[in-house]
Amino acid sequence: MPESADDWQLLIRAILPFAVLPLAGFLLLGRRQIHLAWSGPTRLLLVYGVIATFATAFSPEPWISAYWSIAFLATVCASLLFPLKSDPVGTTRLLLQITWAATFIVAGIIAYRGGDLIFGSAASAYGIEGTLNDLSRSSGVARWAAIPGLVCIVRAFHTPQKILLAFYLGVAGVSFYIVYRMQSRGAIFGAVAALVFILLISSRMRRYALPFAAIAVVCLVLIATPERASSGVVTYLMRGQSSEEFQSMTGRTRAYSNGLEAFADAPILGRGQWADRMTIGEHVHNSFLQAMLNGGAMGAIPYLGSWIAGWLLFLRLHKRNAFLALEDRRLVLECGTVMMFFSVRAIPETTTASFSVDLLVMVAVFVYLETLWITAKNSRRWLAMEMEQLIILPPVNALALAEKGVYRR
Numbered sequence: 001m002p003e004s005a006d007d008w009q010l011l012i013r014a015i016l017p018f019a020v021l022p023l024a025g026f027l028l029l030g031r032r033q034i035h036l037a038w039s040g041p042t043r044l045l046l047v048y049g050v051i052a053t054f055a056t057a058f059s060p061e062p063w064i065s066a067y068w069s070i071a072f073l074a075t076v077c078a079s080l081l082f083p084l085k086s087d088p089v090g091t092t093r094l095l096l097q098i099t100w101a102a103t104f105i106v107a108g109i110i111a112y113r114g115g116d117l118i119f120g121s122a123a124s125a126y127g128i129e130g131t132l133n134d135l136s137r138s139s140g141v142a143r144w145a146a147i148p149g150l151v152c153i154v155r156a157f158h159t160p161q162k163i164l165l166a167f168y169l170g171v172a173g174v175s176f177y178i179v180y181r182m183q184s185r186g187a188i189f190g191a192v193a194a195l196v197f198i199l200l201i202s203s204r205m206r207r208y209a210l211p212f213a214a215i216a217v218v219c220l221v222l223i224a225t226p227e228r229a230s231s232g233v234v235t236y237l238m239r240g241q242s243s244e245e246f247q248s249m250t251g252r253t254r255a256y257s258n259g260l261e262a263f264a265d266a267p268i269l270g271r272g273q274w275a276d277r278m279t280i281g282e283h284v285h286n287s288f289l290q291a292m293l294n295g296g297a298m299g300a301i302p303y304l305g306s307w308i309a310g311w312l313l314f315l316r317l318h319k320r321n322a323f324l325a326l327e328d329r330r331l332v333l334e335c336g337t338v339m340m341f342f343s344v345r346a347i348p349e350t351t352t353a354s355f356s357v358d359l360l361v362m363v364a365v366f367v368y369l370e371t372l373w374i375t376a377k378n379s380r381r382w383l384a385m386e387m388e389q390l391i392i393l394p395p396v397n398a399l400a401l402a403e404k405g406v407y408r409r
Contacts, residue, residue: 017071024077034083034374041313041366044306045352046076048291051299056272060279065272071355072273079363083371089328092368096331099364103147104171110141111178118181125181126239139349140357142179142187147361149175150194150337157205158330183239190344197340201318202333252285252348259284263292270296273354287346290353303353306366307346310339313369317376328372335365 002008036042049072059065082095111118117125126138149172156168179191199205199212238246248254258280263270265279275293276284284290291303314336321329342351342358351358 017067017074020078021070021074024074024081027081028077032084032086033080034085034088034371036080036083036367036370036374039305039309040370041306041310042076042079042363042370044302044309045363045366046073046080048295048299048303048306049073049076051302052270052273052295055266055270055275055295055299058266058269059272059275062272064278065274068273068355072359075355075359076363079367082367088371089375092371093327093331095364096335096368099361100148100151100334103144103361107144107148107175107178110144111174114141118178125178126183138182139184139186142182142184143345143357145175145178145182146187146191146194146341147338148172149179150191150198150341151334153195154198154202154205154330154334154337157202158333183236185237186345186348190341193344194337194341198333198337201336249285249348251282255280255282255284256286256289258282259286259289259293263289263296266293266296268296268298270294270299283350285348285350287349287351287353290350294353306352307343310362310366310369311343313366313373314339317369317373320376324372324376328376331368332372335369338362339365
């Protein structure tokens with residue numbers, strides 16, 4: 001029974017899936033939304049979630065597994081409510097903006113509650129869960145900080161206003177400092193991969209890659225010799241662990257081995273959501289192995305397909321971003337950057353394979369990319385682009401003919 005305000009908010013959060021799933025299912029029956037393809041990432045995640053739900057029957061703790069299945073399905077189904085036929089791109093943009101804002105707010109709360117440890121004189125903030133009353137681990141805190149940091153770094157180079165530029169760079173700086181202080185290697189490598197990705201994929205930001213690299217090298221040379229710098233990096237990544245602990249990825253190799261053995265016991269259908277906790281007694285720390293344990297081979301195939309479909313959507317939209325609205329160009333880039341972060345983080349952690357914050361973020365990314373692709377490829381401007389490629393017309397003439405309906409005929 002709740003004994004404090006914190007207990008009450010936990011209770012409400014625990015009950016929410018039982019209200020969200022039936023309500024979302026009922027509203028989806030009204031068909032006010034555009035139809036997303038079954039080959040798209042969101043529907044593939046839904047298929048995976050349904051398979052893992054059936055696997056609950058084989059779970060050692062079926063009621064626990066069923067609860068997390070409901071939470072997973074509620075999250076995916078709720079996201080499907082946003083692409084309304086009246087304004088599909090606008091409503092999914094709203095979903096994405098709400099998601100970014102939520103991560104920004106929670107990251108701010110975490111920074112406030114863990115302020116003494118994060119910004120204090122302690123050698124490391126690893127183990128911040130003690131400060132936050134066991135509400136989050138270092139990897140979770142780093143994830144909350146990394147998302148607004150990555151979004152803000154994209155926006156900083158896509159705004160003409162100097163005040164907003166300073167604000168975005170300030171938020172990004174604080175966010176990445178929190179990631180650094182957390183010493184969560186999965187979040188660090190994910191953030192570095194996302195930053196490299198954005199510098200390489202964005203023509204606007206690519207011109208800043210060389211100056212950034214030069215400044216970083218100069219700073220390293222001024223601060224310390226290459227030997228001291230490399231020693232500092234090794235010390236930072238080791239986190240005081242022995243060589244054996246580091247090589248085992250803090251016990252992850254043991255979890256992987258035990259997870260593969262557990263998968264061999266139920267290879268077809270798996271054992272339901274969060275099967276790792278109930279079969280091997282620990283977090284398996286890998287999204288794809290988690291999917292194999294939750295839904296077996298039948299579930300792992302659509303789960304892997306959701307990642308592949310998500311990246312294909314991004315590449316298609318990015319290739320044709322000249323025919324997107326300016327806001328959508330930036331949002332697509334933000335989606336790709338966040339997706340890269342979670343793609344790397346999927347290796348040492350569980351992302352979209354079970355209900356988590358990562359799932360809440362990624363379904364918003366997937367639904368937006370799918371909706372934008374479906375809407376954009378049916379627009380007159382997109383038709384003009386296709387006609388230009390087919391019959392080699394100047395872009396202006398192609399757009400004019402498309403608007404008159406010549407291309408359709």
